[in-house]
Amino acid sequence: MVGLPDTQQDLLDRLREIDSDTAWETFLSIYKPAIFRFAKSRGLQDADASDVTQQVLIAVHNSILDWDNGREKGSFRGWLFRVTRNLAAKALRDKRKHQRPTELADVSLDIEQQDEGTSSALLLEYRRGLFQWAASVVKAQIEPRTWQAFWRTGIEGKRPAEVAHDLQMSVGAVYAAKCRVMARMKEVVGRLSDSDIPVDR
Amino acid sequence: MQQQPDQCLTKAELSEFLLAEGQCGSAIEAHLSQCADCQRRLEHVTAANELWFETRDHLAGASLTDKTAPPDLETISQDYLKSILGPTDDPKMLGRIGLYEVLSVIGCGGTGMVLKALDTRLNRFVAIKILAPTFSTSGSARKRFEREGRAIAAVSHDHVVAVHNVDEYRGLPYIVMQYIAGRSLQQRVDNDGPLATQEVVRISMQIADALSCAHEQGIIHRDVKPSNILLENGVERVRVSDFGLAQVADDVSMTRSGIIAGTPQYMSPEQSRGEPLDGRSDLFSLGSVMYAMCTGHPPFRAGTTLGVIQRISSTDPRPIRQINSDIPEWLARFVHRLLEKNPADRFDSAREVRNYLSNELAYQQHPASLKVPHRPWMMSTYSSLRWPLIAIGATLLTVAVVLGTFFVVRRPGASTTPQSAANAQRESVSQSAVSETNEGEHPPGSAPATIALQASDPHGDTLGPDRSTSRLSHAPAIKPFPLWRNSASGTVYARAVWNDGSSARTSSDVVRFDPNTGRWQPLIGWATHPCLSHSGKYLSFRGTHPESHLSGTWACDWKGENLWRVSTVAGPMAWQPQGNQLIINDRYFELQDGQWKTPEKLANRVAGGSEPALDSTDSEAGSQERSLWRVSDGHVTDCSSDGTWFLRSWNRFGSASRHRITLSRGIEGERDLLHEGEGTVANVRLSPNAEQAAFILNDGHHASLRLLDRTSKQSRVLHSTASDLSAHPTCFSWSPDSKQILVGLVDWVSEAAGLESRAAPFLAPIPEANARLVIYEIDLEESSPLIVPGIEFLGLESFNWVADPQTK
Structure with a gap:
């Protein structure tokens, strides 16, 4: 597991280092798709969502040096979420200038743009990015057959007996593979998810 | 390891098995193949059900495409709803609360959710407000919610949304109201x-x-x-609607976070x-x-x-x-x-x-x-007496606007006959550019801070497509504003905001005015924090290359013909007077034979010198002190043009934000603490004569432009959001004679529908040199709504050098 950041804080520290390309790559692989998908979920087109993603990443890149460790834990992510929300909102506003706001037919009481909703959407995307990154890390460390056993049973939900037959393993070995991969996933995800943001929605 | 394939495994054995590598567990695998109970328990030991589900949710479909849209907000809130609502027999309904069949979500607010529902007894639509779970967990808030709800139910009026009922379902209090279409x-x-x-x-x-x-x-x-x-x-x-409900929410949110909700x-x-x-x-x-x-x-x-x-x-x-x-x-x-x-x-x-x-x-x-x-x-009361005063103030401002316009456009060496503001506004980019090139005739060192450019005319010269390396060539109208001027070559560097007209996207780019061709040319379309070397030969900036996606600190020559990635780090940078040395993040880089290198003698040197005493909150960091130290060391943000003085700034962000500005003679010299206090600073820049520094301080409430004297270490506010409601200072540049500062202001005005912003450049003369404050406003469509460290304004559409009012 050489080269993997141990914690969110460690990732931050590494990002600040002179040769931080590896840490930056890690950062990108988790956050870039998350930011992009979030921007898309707000109703932006691909091109606009890419722009927002780029702007957020530039903001991070420009600020990371000045980011101080003394801040309370997890607030970096809070800040990042705020930047993302604001930039996505700005892009959306820019876009909407060209179209008449449509009237909602069924609305009678106050509908306020609330942060809670966007936060949980962004948190969801962040978790997705984190899990997908963790999957790529774990997948690279194990045998393809083991990964297949995990993927087909754990993710695709196929019956272990069927998978065991396809992969020419015993059912017990399929269970072992599935659970060992999951245990590694849990470990990798766990390292980077220490924060003040609750894991559960 | 003793295998007992016929017996079920203990929890500890399962855990051990999970960590084991290779085939040592084959006997256990054999048992697992047959024992459904152990299969389940192994899964359980591995991870909680929630984690299995979450993993599946996040990874399923990941291999198909990277662009899978996540469930939208409505789905999330409906999922949430289903978890709190009771089951219903009617498939068209979302669920049930008490006697009410829920049809749809009307809205979500900070404190709860409003649902459209059908009152099955009276067969009428109602609106149901549920308190958000975060609020409903507080017992006192729930009691209050109910009490208030009952009080409000007593108000019956033509212009009040009637409250039908206040009740509780599965521990969640809710209010049933009249549904208004x-x-x-x-x-x-x-x-x-x-x-x-x-x-x-x-x-x-x-x-x-x-x-x-x-x-x-x-x-x-x-x-x-x-x-x-x-x-x-x-x-x-x-x-x-919503009589008295605000207080229920406030009671809870105030105690929870100390911040007012909504x-x-x-x-x-x-x-x-x-x-x-x-x-x-x-x-x-x-x-x-x-x-x-x-x-x-x-x-x-x-x-x-x-x-x-x-x-x-x-x-x-x-x-x-x-x-x-x-x-x-x-x-x-x-x-x-x-x-x-x-x-x-x-x-x-x-x-x-x-x-x-x-x-x-x-x-x-x-x-x-x-x-x-x-x-x-x-x-006539006290309040109405104030009106004439405001009117006088407004008149004065108008006068200032006219004067400001005059100052902006008056050409150097022009006769003292004042030009009308209207004429002045018609000054085109190219005319101004002529005066720019003429300025080279001034003897070196005495060049006054004269007009460089008037580029706010949207129908003025636009960027030619002759250098179509960047997106700029597609821009129908680019309004450049100058950042720096290289007086030797007559070249003007500017950041321009462009708009491609179709998607209303805006971007800022560095462009260059070439006096030989009289045209604007795009230089770099992705630069932030541009910084011109003292000789004007090189421009450094931060950014991510649009094709290679490599990010870091970059430099290019003044024509933009050579481009170098100087460092992988995008950090604070300052040019050395030698002209080919750049300090990035306190490390030296030198251009030798067309390549950027770290000079041998200076390799990896983080400048030493004694650090001003840290305050107590810093030293409490204990084991983290080492890494803190490097950060709190601050970074060189500027050095004087003769290479004598080095200015550093350090920020700590967060709730207890602090900043510190130090000055040293030579990069390794002892650092003298010039300024320290709450808030964070940005754009810390020495005046060209190195007597003063200016910086922008953001204390979380206000942003202010401040002036700091090198010898007396006294600082004073030149401009603050507290004194002028309209705008935040976001960037500035010193005039060559150190007597004026040109400031870019952006107003962040929040609207219920979003953020609206205006920006205005204004001239803030140094008080001793000139007591006038000239402000003029330009309404702008675009501006960045962020107050984010590291992001510069995206939407300042025009920005002018302003003539020194004292130059006659």
Whole structure:
């Protein structure tokens, strides 16, 4: 597991280092798709969502040096979420200038743009990015057959007996593979998810 | 390891098995193949069910495409709903609360959710408000919710949304209200803009009517705002909703976070201070709502909640008639009377307000047959005496604007005959550019800070497509504004904002004015934090290359022909006077034979010297001190053009933000603490004569441009958001003679519908040199709504060098 950041804080520290390309790559692989998908979920087109993603990443890149460790834990992510929300909102506003706001037919009481909703959407995307990154890390460390056993049973939900037959393993070995991969996933995800943001929605 | 394949495994054995590598567990695998119980237990030991589900959710489909859209908000809230609602037999319904079948979600707010439901007994639609789970977990909040709900249910009025019932379902309290088909006043103002006078009077009168009825029963609304005012379909009859509910939420949210929940834009000053309220607080909010109907936006706006609250308590709103001259004087004064800071200076009661408005409405409808109503608020009182003063202030400002325009466009060496402002505005880019090149005739060192450019004319010269390496070539109109000028070559560097017209996307780019061709050429389309070397030969900047996606600190030569990635780090940078040395993040880089290298003798040197004493909060960091130290060391942000002085700044962000500015003679010299305090600083720059430094301080409430004297270490505010409501300083540049600073201002004004912003460049002369402050405003469509370290404004569309008013 050489080269993997141990914690969110460690990732931050590494990002600040002179040769931080590896840490930056890690950062990108988790956050870039998350930011992009979030921007898309707000109703932006691909091109606009890419722009927002780029702007957020530039903001991070420009600020990371000045980011101080003394801040309370997890607030970096809070800040990042705020930047993302604001930039996505700005892009959306820019876009909407060209179209008449449509009237909602069924609305009678106050509908306020609330942060809670966007936060949980962004948190969801962040978790997705984190899990997908963790999957790529774990997948690279194990045998393809083991990964297949995990993927087909754990993710695709196929019956272990069927998978065991396809992969020419015993059912017990399929269970072992599935659970060992999951245990590694849990470990990798766990390292980077220490924060003040609750894991559960 | 002793295998016992026939027996079921203990939890510890399963855990051990999980960690084991290779085939040592084959006997256990054999047992696992047969024992369903152990299979389940192994999965359970591995991870909780939730984690299995989450993993599956996140990874399923990941291999298909990277662009899978996540479930939208509605799905999330419906999922959440399903978890709290009871099951229903009707497949068209979402679920059930008590006797009510839930059809759809009307809206979500900070404190709860509003649902549309069917009352199955009475067969009518109702609106159900559920308190958010975070609030409902507090026992006192729930009791209060119920108590208030019952009190509100007692208010029965034509203009109040009726409360049918208050109940609890599975521990979640909810309020059942009358369902109103229509839209909110917020939506109407968002869609239609300011309303006609008669509509303002009609709607306000009905709100005041509702308030007076509630006030007389001892209920204060506490959250009168346009989104709580519903307009029924067709007749647009006013219905005020959410009486008293704000307090329930506030009680909980205040204790939870110490921060006021929701939008404070319509709050009264006494409410924002947490003082006891009476009905006159609602009158202030009514005044704010009326202001919004008259102008299209609330009276007090700022980028942050605290900023809004601060303005509510301490500033007067901009007079309505300055924004919308269609509003009659009597109505404007009426609204401003409601917006008095002191409750005693407002009207006495909602009843009184209602009666006045009712008379006015009748007069509006029958002006011929009725005489002008009695308008006591038009009498001279303390508040109305202030109006002439404001008018004088506005006149002075107008004069300043005209003067400012004059200064902007007056050419160097021009005769003393003043040109009219109108003529001046027509100065084109190319004309100004001529004066720019002429300036080379001044002897070195005596070049006055003369006009460099007037580039705000949107129909002026646009960037030629002759260098089509960047997206710029597609831009129909680019309005460049100069950042720096290389007086030797006559070249002007500028950041330009462009708009491709189709998607309304904006971007800022560095462009170059070439005096030989008389054209603007795109230099770098992705640069931030550009920084010109003292010789003007090189430009360094931060950014991510659009094709290679490599990020870091980059440099290019003055024509943009050679591009180097100097460092993988995008850090604070400062050019050394040698012209080919750049300090990035306190490390040296030198251009040798066309390549950037770290000089041998300076390799990896982080400058030493003694550090000013750290404050106690820093030393408490203990084991983290080492890494903290490197960060708190600060970075070189500027060095004087003779290479003598090095300016460093350090920031700590967060709730207890602090900054520190030091100066050293030589990069390794002892660092002298020039300034220290709360807040964070940006753009810390030495004046060209190195006698002073200027910087922008952001303390979380205000941004201010400050001047710092090198010898006395005294600092003073040149411009602050506190003294001018309109704008935040975001960037600046020193004039070559160190006598003036040109500042870019961006206004972050939050709207209920989003953020609106304006920006204005203005000239802030150093007080000793010149006491005049010249401000002029330009309304802009685009601006970055962020106050983010590291992001510069994205939307300042034009920016001018301004002539030194003293140069005759």
